[in-house]
Structure formats: C-alpha cells, structure tokens
Amino acid sequence: MREQASPRLGPGIIARIEELGQISETPDALTRVYLSSEHRRAGDLLAGWMREAGMSARVDAIGNVVGRYEGEESRRPALLLGSHYDTVRDAGKWDGPLGIVTAIACVAELNRRGKRLPFAIEVIAFADEEGVRFASTLLGSRAVAGTFDEGTLRARDSDGVSLREAMQRFGLDPDHIGAAARAPGEFLGYIELHIEQGPVLEAQALPVGVVSAISGATRLNVTLEGMAGHAGTVPMAMRHDALTGAAECIVAIETQCRNDIGLFGTVGYLRADPGASNVIPGRVIFTIDMRCASDEHRRLAVASAVKTIERIAETRGLRPQIDVTHEGRSVPCASWLATQISEAIVRCGFAPMTLPSGAGHDGMAIADITDIGMIFVRCRGGVSHHPDEHVDDADVETGARVLLDVIENFRDEGRKKEKNNG
Known part of the structure; x- marks a missing residue:
C-alpha cells in the first residue's frame, strides 16, 4: 500500500504556538514563569498535545512535562527532543515553545503513518530554563541531568516565596526532586530545535543552521x-x-x-x-x-x-x-549529531551553515548525561526575548522537515565511534 504524502506540519505548529502564547499572567505582555498558574495551564496543554500525538505523558518531580513514543520494541533507549516552556517577562512566543511543539508535531506525523523506529522518542518540555522567578537557570534540565543544586530550594522570588514553598503549593515534593534524574543509558542523544535569537541566518538568507557549541x-x-x-x-x-x-x-x-x-x-x-x-x-x-x-x-x-x-x-x-x-563553561555539540543535522538540511534543499549559540539552552545541562545537537531556525531581525520575536511560516515548516528528517534517519553509529575513540 502506497504511503500517503506527508501533510504540511507548519500550520499546526503555528496554531499551537499562538494558543500557548495566550497563556500569560497579563493579557498585554507574555509572561509565564515557573510554578505559576499559567505554568500549570501550559503544562496541561502540552501534555494533552503529547497524548494526541500518540505519546504517554507525565509531569516529573521538578515540573517538566515528559512525553514518550515507544519504538519497535518497548523500553528501548530514546532519542531525546525538547526545549522549555517558561518565558522571560514581556516575552516573545517562539523562544522555547517552537522546539517543543515542533517535536510533538514530528512524533504525531510518525504516529499518523503508524511508524515505529528502532528506538523510542522522548519529548521533554523543560519547566524552567530562563530562571526568571528564582534567578537560577536550567532548573528543569538540571534535575533531569541529576545536577540540581538542593541549595536552590532556599531561593526566594520577589514576593518572598521560596522555591521549596512554591513547589509544595504546586503539588510537587521538593524532597524528591532526585526522582526526575535520568541515567545516561536511557538516551541516545538530545536534539533541540530553537530560534537562533540572532541575525546571522537571516543575513545569510538561510532558514536553518547547525549549532557548533553553546557559548x-x-x-x-x-x-x-x-x-x-x-x-x-x-x-x-x-x-x-x-x-x-x-x-x-x-x-x-x-x-x-x-x-x-x-x-x-x-x-x-x-x-x-x-x-x-x-x-x-x-x-x-x-x-x-x-x-x-x-x-x-x-x-x-x-x-x-x-x-x-x-x-x-x-x-x-x-x-x-x-x-x-x-x-x-561552553558546551560543544557532538560532531556526529551535527553531521546528521547537516545531512538532513541538505536533503531538505538548503546549505548547512554552522554557527555557535551565544545564548544558553537546556542542552548545557543535558550534556552531562548525553551528547547534544541543536538546530537553529531563522527569526526575523534576530529579535528575541521581546514581543516582536517572529518566525516566518515557511521557516517553521522547514525547521519541522529538518527535525523529522533527522529523526527518521537517525543512527547512533557515530555516537558509538566517538565513544570508542574517546
């Protein structure tokens, strides 16, 4: 039976980005901070989308939303995808959510075709990357990597509420954050799709790029x-x-x-x-x-x-x-993952440009347990952390196609080779 042509992924991704962007503590400026009521609503929405895509979904001990799509055999190691769903104050709607929603859309496309891979796929929507509320970044990803600093529980927000108290009010147990930690053997690698947050891709007239390192x-x-x-x-x-x-x-x-x-x-x-x-x-x-x-x-x-x-x-x-x-410290992206991302970009009809990330990302923490790779998507004017943050429709589609291509053609031989050579 001939496989149906894949539908465009971009329109659905954009619609969900818009819907998620409406969840804010103020109606006139997007602000969604960790452990707020808006954080809960956004997490619930993401979990629902994960289940619609054919994944199981749960909230872990730090508040990350974790979706899993099993491979051809259950309990196989997973290719990890994701980004964060908290925001800065008066934010743009693309920073973070684009990576989560695109990853969900790619899994949904595999599920639509009834396709399973030799490995599982996990999508994690990290709860707190920006660090706005408690002035400590990467809380969600550090918990997954097992490097969460327990001293952070004493940090207080501008209202004097400690992280420990906020977690308890949210329904999380601050004494069991360790339950969110994952073992290195559970993942084959981590790939994050994210807006560039800079003007380089736009200057080169390219919709996507390969990240060499996080500065x-x-x-x-x-x-x-x-x-x-x-x-x-x-x-x-x-x-x-x-x-x-x-x-x-x-x-x-x-x-x-x-x-x-x-x-x-x-x-x-x-x-x-x-x-x-x-x-x-x-x-x-x-x-x-x-x-x-x-x-x-x-x-x-x-x-x-x-x-x-x-x-x-x-x-x-x-x-x-x-x-x-x-x-x-700077965190290099694994060359074997960068190679596969470059190959996917070429198959999608574009030149693979390599560039560093000047901004921090959850991959900085996840690198402690698995190799990381990143795909940058062009954003208008290089503007980020601002309401004018924008990604063109065609670039959303291209980013999704590149990520889906990486997933479907993913191989971990390069990972094994680098480990053996190391």
Missing part, C-alpha cells in the same frame, strides 16, 4: 570607588569621577570585543551614586557579561578586561572591586 559565559560585577563632590567647585583636573571612569571602561570593553572575533561583551546594568545632577558620582556599579564558544578564549579575554579596568581606575585615582558572579 560559555562569565559575568562580573564591577564597583569603582571615587570621590563625590560639588559639581561646581571641584576642578576638572582634580576630580575622581567614578562615572567617567566607568564610561571609559565600558567603551574599552566594547572595543576589545569588537576587535576579537567570536567574543561578545555586554554591560547591561549601571548605577551611579549618589545619583544627583549637581554631584560628581563617587561610586559606580556596573556588570559585564562576556561570552565565547571557547572557554580558553573567554578566560583570556576576561583577564584582559580586568587588567584594562584596573589600569583605567589607577589612572583616574579610583579604587576598583571586581567580582565574578557567574562562570558557565
């Missing part, structure tokens, strides 16, 4: 202590202005990163004290976020930036205090 990040908190004084009485040459010192530091960091390919540096927060229009700023605090796909490259760049700040501070008579507040 590591160092975050610094810098304090420059100068001397406050009257704006009209302290001579310019005798000032110890902390704000002008900070301005010189910020420009120096921008110049360093502009001239160093692969390095990204951002000053996202600055506060000047005492903050009066007629007072020379005596103290300034600012942050630095520095990212690179190479950990060694990033460490050297951070060390150079610190020396530059110290030099500027000394020249201006300022006292610097520089503290590292976050250190996250």
Whole structure:
C-alpha cells in the first residue's frame, strides 16, 4: 500500500504556538514563569498535545512535562527532543515553545503513518530554563541531568516565596526532586530545535543552521570607588569621577570585543551614586557579561578586561572591586549529531551553515548525561526575548522537515565511534 504524502506540519505548529502564547499572567505582555498558574495551564496543554500525538505523558518531580513514543520494541533507549516552556517577562512566543511543539508535531506525523523506529522518542518540555522567578537557570534540565543544586530550594522570588514553598503549593515534593534524574543509558542523544535569537541566518538568507557549541559565559560585577563632590567647585583636573571612569571602561570593553572575533561583551546594568545632577558620582556599579564558544578564549579575554579596568581606575585615582558572579563553561555539540543535522538540511534543499549559540539552552545541562545537537531556525531581525520575536511560516515548516528528517534517519553509529575513540 502506497504511503500517503506527508501533510504540511507548519500550520499546526503555528496554531499551537499562538494558543500557548495566550497563556500569560497579563493579557498585554507574555509572561509565564515557573510554578505559576499559567505554568500549570501550559503544562496541561502540552501534555494533552503529547497524548494526541500518540505519546504517554507525565509531569516529573521538578515540573517538566515528559512525553514518550515507544519504538519497535518497548523500553528501548530514546532519542531525546525538547526545549522549555517558561518565558522571560514581556516575552516573545517562539523562544522555547517552537522546539517543543515542533517535536510533538514530528512524533504525531510518525504516529499518523503508524511508524515505529528502532528506538523510542522522548519529548521533554523543560519547566524552567530562563530562571526568571528564582534567578537560577536550567532548573528543569538540571534535575533531569541529576545536577540540581538542593541549595536552590532556599531561593526566594520577589514576593518572598521560596522555591521549596512554591513547589509544595504546586503539588510537587521538593524532597524528591532526585526522582526526575535520568541515567545516561536511557538516551541516545538530545536534539533541540530553537530560534537562533540572532541575525546571522537571516543575513545569510538561510532558514536553518547547525549549532557548533553553546557559548560559555562569565559575568562580573564591577564597583569603582571615587570621590563625590560639588559639581561646581571641584576642578576638572582634580576630580575622581567614578562615572567617567566607568564610561571609559565600558567603551574599552566594547572595543576589545569588537576587535576579537567570536567574543561578545555586554554591560547591561549601571548605577551611579549618589545619583544627583549637581554631584560628581563617587561610586559606580556596573556588570559585564562576556561570552565565547571557547572557554580558553573567554578566560583570556576576561583577564584582559580586568587588567584594562584596573589600569583605567589607577589612572583616574579610583579604587576598583571586581567580582565574578557567574562562570558557565561552553558546551560543544557532538560532531556526529551535527553531521546528521547537516545531512538532513541538505536533503531538505538548503546549505548547512554552522554557527555557535551565544545564548544558553537546556542542552548545557543535558550534556552531562548525553551528547547534544541543536538546530537553529531563522527569526526575523534576530529579535528575541521581546514581543516582536517572529518566525516566518515557511521557516517553521522547514525547521519541522529538518527535525523529522533527522529523526527518521537517525543512527547512533557515530555516537558509538566517538565513544570508542574517546
């Protein structure tokens, strides 16, 4: 009997993205944070879609929604797919959900054909990747990887509610988070489809790309202590202005990163004290976020930036205090998975472009238990974490076709070969 032509997957994916995007704590701005009532509604919706696609579905001990589509034989290791369904505040609707909904659509297409594979497929909708509510990222994926930090249970949200209390109110047992952990042998690999969150694919006129690595990040908190004084009485040459010192530091960091390919540096927060229009700023605090796909490259760049700040501070008579507040390693994508993604892109009629991810993803945690790969989908203007976040209909379809092609042609010989060579 001849197999029916596959229907277009894009329209259904887009409709579900729109439906999920309506679940928000405010009607005029999409916000869906971990363990909120909106989180529960979204999770219930995703579980329902998983069951419609032919999967079993459950909520695990941290609040992830886990769907499973058995292979030709039951209890086989699974190819893991997924992304996250929490959002930043005033978010776009594509970041995270596109990967979940597309994965569900691919499984639904296999189920429509009555097709089972030599392996199982699991789709995980990770509960908390953004870390908005408790200021600690990757909670859902870290629990799956068995690397959840129990100390995070003491973290509190802006209303003073601890993570432990929030889990209990949600109906989860914070003392049994370990039940969400999975063993490495349960998975063949992890593939996440995600919007690029940058403008590179659009500049190259390509709908999809292959991710080479998820960049590591160092975050610094810098304090420059100068001397406050009257704006009209302290001579310019005798000032110890902390704000002008900070301005010189910020420009120096921008110049360093502009001239160093692969390095990204951002000053996202600055506060000047005492903050009066007629007072020379005596103290300034600012942050630095520095990212690179190479950990060694990033460490050297951070060390150079610190020396530059110290030099500027000394020249201006300022006292610097520089503290590292976050250190996250880069995570390479497995070459054997990247190869299969590239092959799928070619079969779908496009050139396979490889690029790093400057943003963090759940794969950073999942890499502790299995190899990871990522497919990037072009987003308009490279805009993300913003209501203007958008993916064109044709690119949604292409992303789905590429992921489905990877699934249907998936082989783990490359994984075994890399393990043996390692």
